[in-house]
Amino acid sequence: MFHHAEQFDLTPVSNDSSDSSKNIDLYGVESFNSGIGFFYAQEDNTYDDNYQHQQQLKEFGNFDDMYIDVVSPPFQSCEDEIKKIIGMKSQNTEPIEPKKSRSNIFPSASLEFLRKYRNRRLKPDNKISNEIQASHSPTLSTEIIIKLAAENFIQSTSRSSKEISTINHPYPSSILVRSEEDFKSVQLVQNLLSCAEKVAEKQYDRSIKFLNACDEMSSCTGNPIQRLVFYFSEALSEKIANETGRIAAKYSERNFVDPLETVKSPNMILFAFQKDFPISQITKLVGIQAVLDHLGDAKKVHIIDLEIRSGVQWIILMQALTEKNYVQRLKITAVETNSSKSRVEDTGRQLASFARSLNLNFSFKIIAVEDILELEKDIFELETDEVVAVYAAYTLMSMIGKVDRLDHLMRVIKSICPCVMIVVEFEANCNSQSFIGRFVESLFFFGAFFDSLADCFENDETSRRDAESMWLRLSIRNVLVAEGNERKIRHVNLNVWRTFFGRFGLVEIELSISSLDQANLVLQSLSCGRSCSLFRDDKCLTIGWKGMPITSISTWKFQ
Structure with missing residues (x-):
């Protein structure tokens, strides 16, 4: 097994600029940029109730089998x-x-x-x-x-x-x-x-x-x-x-x-997306609010990000945790399976710098594996007194063509037993x-x-x-x-993910009113937000453009 783990441990450091940065404008932090995640996506398919029921009763196969031409x-x-x-x-x-x-x-x-x-x-x-x-x-x-x-x-x-x-x-x-x-x-x-x-x-x-x-x-x-x-x-x-x-x-x-x-x-394009694209802002704000909703009174928080990209979402979390004086430490573990180690290291340094400005005890660790099959629970160095949350934004879809990898990842996450798992995926049927x-x-x-x-x-x-x-x-x-x-772009919609997650005992959790309020605030803050709509799909949130579904965000817990 080959894997690489790198950690940035930080102790609280006073900083003369901390006062000005505590109220920093999230979308003015030019050192952080968000990705839209197209390259590792997979399709969704037309999916009727009878077919869904049948799939729940038998072994889950390749995601290509989830596409069925329903008579319409x-x-x-x-x-x-x-x-x-x-x-x-x-x-x-x-x-x-x-x-x-x-x-x-x-x-x-x-x-x-x-x-x-x-x-x-x-x-x-x-x-x-x-x-x-x-x-x-x-x-x-x-x-x-x-x-x-x-x-x-x-x-x-x-x-x-x-x-x-x-x-x-x-x-x-x-x-x-x-x-x-x-x-x-x-x-x-x-x-x-x-x-x-x-x-x-x-x-x-x-x-x-x-x-x-x-x-x-x-x-x-x-x-x-x-x-x-x-x-x-x-x-x-x-x-x-x-x-x-x-x-x-x-x-x-x-x-x-x-x-x-x-x-x-x-990076400048990514920054523009974070600043002006409502769907990107909504998924981040709603996702972080969902994490906060399930942390309870945790003193030690451990976030496992399956593809951290810019990490701008964790600035929001840091600012929120700073208001909770009882939080003793925040640890973020970034899982990477591609050749972007240097980019992730930059993200870690930027997050560490921001944490210092807030006087927040923070550590950042990179787990880089050549193949997701090499990922194991022990690599995460979990502590008994920490609360773990998993964040998967436009990540799982990259493994739809390799279901054995996806199965393995889900088994590892289940063994960790996080307090919540946040999933953000595109709502499309391109598989x-x-x-x-x-x-x-x-x-x-x-x-x-x-x-x-x-x-x-x-x-x-x-x-x-x-x-x-x-x-x-x-x-x-x-x-x-x-x-x-x-073919890496294989978007599938939430109905397919629901069937797949059910195999591992994942139960969908309803988003809180606070999460939905965060989403509505984004729409009100941007002029183009008036064409962006929020819809309930059972317990998840679907974001659409002029009525067409684009992205969904859902929260899950293991039974």
Whole structure:
């Protein structure tokens, strides 16, 4: 077994600047930056109650087995949703049924996946925060654009599937599109859907034709839809090249500079996320409040962070514990399985410095293992009089493709018996073994992200562009291009995690009112927070963007 443990032990040190730093603005601490965690994610899948019950009765297998194509009603017109958003009067917009003579112009795979795509908007009756839709916006949201394009793709009868989409009104809901930009966006997404369909059917000559059309209309500097399609078409081109050795002519000709070569400091991008992105702030504040809710009167607190990244969340905890004068010591153990040891060491030094400014007795330890199977309880150096909490933010999903590692990790955590385990994961269904299934789900999921970044970074174009090119781009490529063990992006939703956690005796705990209050305060503090919604999903909190689920945060205890 190979493992490395490094510890920073600190005794209280007086500091002349401690008074000014005790009330430090969390989002002004530039030395701490938070990650969004796209690279180690995994998909979620459509998951019905009967299937869930069956899975609970038998041995849990590979997470790929958790994806099931549930028969759903036909893809519905989104007219009602659109009218609520843009405030248009009701009109007769019954879907146009395809003519029998053209009933099979689309291959069944992509058509069925679009039809089966469930309406994943969060339930209004579970909403715990106010979401204000910007009805005055000159353009529709990415979700509505994608739905309109999907509806057109499915119900179009006026042209052959061989034809490139043109701007017209072939489907009922198109009368709700108010601008030339929206028309072009719908056209662009429809061509992207057609391209993906042809790739799935291995009709590469036809797929390249649609790909070239997407390339002509998309841009990494355009509106959210243009940027979304830009990176999706790039991934499709790479997939075509991998499978055929051919690259679409227009794609190879376009003037494209790799954003990763010109991106500014990743740390500055992470800081921008922590400062301006409400979902990042909410998960951290709610998570730390949940930890505090379960510490009780503990005098010694031990936090096990399964992937600490910047560690900015622990500043919040330090500030809260400082107010509890009876807390004698805080110990944080960071578990790492990759090559980021130097970054984690920097995080430890920064946290140690902040603890000194608060005169807080603090120690920081790194446990670095080459393989998670090497992780054992004894490595954590647990003490009988300390209270342990486990924090797992966008971490467990990195092991979905290696269930034996995930099982081992859960057994080790169970042996530690923490007072609470905090889990933060993306709410998406990108783990289908079918390419077109992953494509449809990821298009909606990443579409919501591009929409949110456009709003939240309206005054910071550079950070938005760099975040999209550095995180979203690589994630999209991994979902659509990689196969087998190379595919790391495998988001699964909370229903799948609930079934998995049940195997180890984990019981879901309801978040406190204080946690929900923290989340609402974030939404009120940011102008873009009005498009971000909080919903209850049983006992957990789901955070959505304009009604589309993005992230969930839940708390668990071992029975």
